[in-house]
Amino acid sequence: MKANMKRWERYTALGAVLLALVPAIALAHQETGQITGFLSGFEHPISGLDHVLAMVAVGLWGAVLGPPAIWVLPVAFPMMMAVGGLLGLLGIPLSGVEIGIAISALVLGAMVLAELHPPLWLAAVIVGFFAIFHGHAHGRELPEGTSALLYSFGFVVATGLLHAVGILLGEAHRWPKGRQAVRVGGGGVALAGLFFLWRAVA
Amino acid sequence: MAFVVLSAVVAAPAHAHLVETGFGAFYDGIAHLAVTPTDLLVVVALALLAGQRGTRAARQTVFALPVAWWVSGIIGAHWPALAALSLLTTLPFALAGVLVALNAKVWDAGVVAFAIAAGVLHGLTNGATLTVADSGGLALGGVVSGIFFLTTILSAEVVALPTGWPQIVVRVAGSWIAATGLLMLGWLARPMP
Numbered sequence: 001m002k003a004n005m006k007r008w009e010r011y012t013a014l015g016a017v018l019l020a021l022v023p024a025i026a027l028a029h030q031e032t033g034q035i036t037g038f039l040s041g042f043e044h045p046i047s048g049l050d051h052v053l054a055m056v057a058v059g060l061w062g063a064v065l066g067p068p069a070i071w072v073l074p075v076a077f078p079m080m081m082a083v084g085g086l087l088g089l090l091g092i093p094l095s096g097v098e099i100g101i102a103i104s105a106l107v108l109g110a111m112v113l114a115e116l117h118p119p120l121w122l123a124a125v126i127v128g129f130f131a132i133f134h135g136h137a138h139g140r141e142l143p144e145g146t147s148a149l150l151y152s153f154g155f156v157v158a159t160g161l162l163h164a165v166g167i168l169l170g171e172a173h174r175w176p177k178g179r180q181a182v183r184v185g186g187g188g189v190a191l192a193g194l195f196f197l198w199r200a201v202a
Numbered sequence: 203m204a205f206v207v208l209s210a211v212v213a214a215p216a217h218a219h220l221v222e223t224g225f226g227a228f229y230d231g232i233a234h235l236a237v238t239p240t241d242l243l244v245v246v247a248l249a250l251l252a253g254q255r256g257t258r259a260a261r262q263t264v265f266a267l268p269v270a271w272w273v274s275g276i277i278g279a280h281w282p283a284l285a286a287l288s289l290l291t292t293l294p295f296a297l298a299g300v301l302v303a304l305n306a307k308v309w310d311a312g313v314v315a316f317a318i319a320a321g322v323l324h325g326l327t328n329g330a331t332l333t334v335a336d337s338g339g340l341a342l343g344g345v346v347s348g349i350f351f352l353t354t355i356l357s358a359e360v361v362a363l364p365t366g367w368p369q370i371v372v373r374v375a376g377s378w379i380a381a382t383g384l385l386m387l388g389w390l391a392r393p394m395p
């Protein structure tokens with residue numbers, strides 16, 4: 001009973017951390033457009049299938065690799081994505097962004113399909129490298145009258161949640177049939193990546 | 203703890219910056235903290251960092267951050283011109299987020315010095331804003347109380363977290379804050395069209 005209470009308190013604490021971030025979504029402030037800023041940023045990563053699949057694939061691959069990759073990859077991706085966004089905002093050009101995004105889906109899907117287990121640092125480098133393209137592509141557009149900070153926050157939160165979806169789906173990997181399903185999912189992402197690549201170069 | 207959760211939920215529908223909550227300037231100050239994402243993020247990030255570094259760092263930060271914020275808030279109220287610090291108020295939460303994400307082994311004194319520096323920068327801005335809103339010292343007291351409350355709760359909870367997933371969630375939260383900060387730095391530094 002006491003142990004359950006302690007566990008409850010821990011989960012409540014984590015909930016409090018997340019909820020403490022929620023009040024930022026206020027409607028009016030001297031920095032106007034806060035709610036639209038957050039929602040615009042939140043919508044951005046989920047508005048393109050190529051981005052969605054790649055980000056879910058990061059979570060899937062993390063789940064396939066297991067700890068510590070299961071959390072290192074989803075931590076590396078948003079941070080490197082932000083670096084990509086920073087480059088875009090500073091006007092530093094990056095050629096072949098769409099191609100890079102397509103290849104990210106292709107490669108990450110293939111990793112899941114083949115259940116490849118590279119060293120952790122290499123997996124993080126692969127994920128971080130592709131994250132730069134995703135950040136660069138989406139980090140440049142701020143809708144008029146919105147809060148840049150909450151736009152960025154919404155953008156990052158949506159990305160993190162997509163990774164979480166990937167991790168949750170990837171947890172099916174623990175069971176034989178789930179493992180096959182995850183591999184099939186990886187294959188689907190890779191195929192979609194191939195399609196995006198064809199579309200990007202066509 | 204339930205009260206903290208409830209407070210966070212209740213704070214969510216805040217509708218204005220330095221709005222009149224109807225409860226007076228002190229509560230307007232608390233509301234100000236709740237609706238100012240830059241301030242909120244730096245407080246959360248520093249509380250997470252202090253909690254990660256252990257009890258001593260957390261105890262010191264719990265006092266260092268609000269006191270620095272309060273003192274510089276008074277200075278900012280008298281010399282509002284000092285408060286054009288958008289870039290400088292973004293840097294602290296971006297950096298704190300990076301440190302949390304990396305679970306960096308920062309010395310206790312380093313955490314406290316960081317908290318003081320962040321408190322000074324944000325306090326200057328707050329002081330100027332509150333002066334413009336003509337809310338005076340009581341509103342600043344509300345802001346500082348909110349910071350103390352939030353820092354205490356969060357850092358204490360992080361200190362008490364067991365190893366494993368709960369601590370990883372803290373690092374993930376740090377990475378999100380860091381990524382947000384990096385993007386924000388880009389918005390601030392981008393060339394004007």
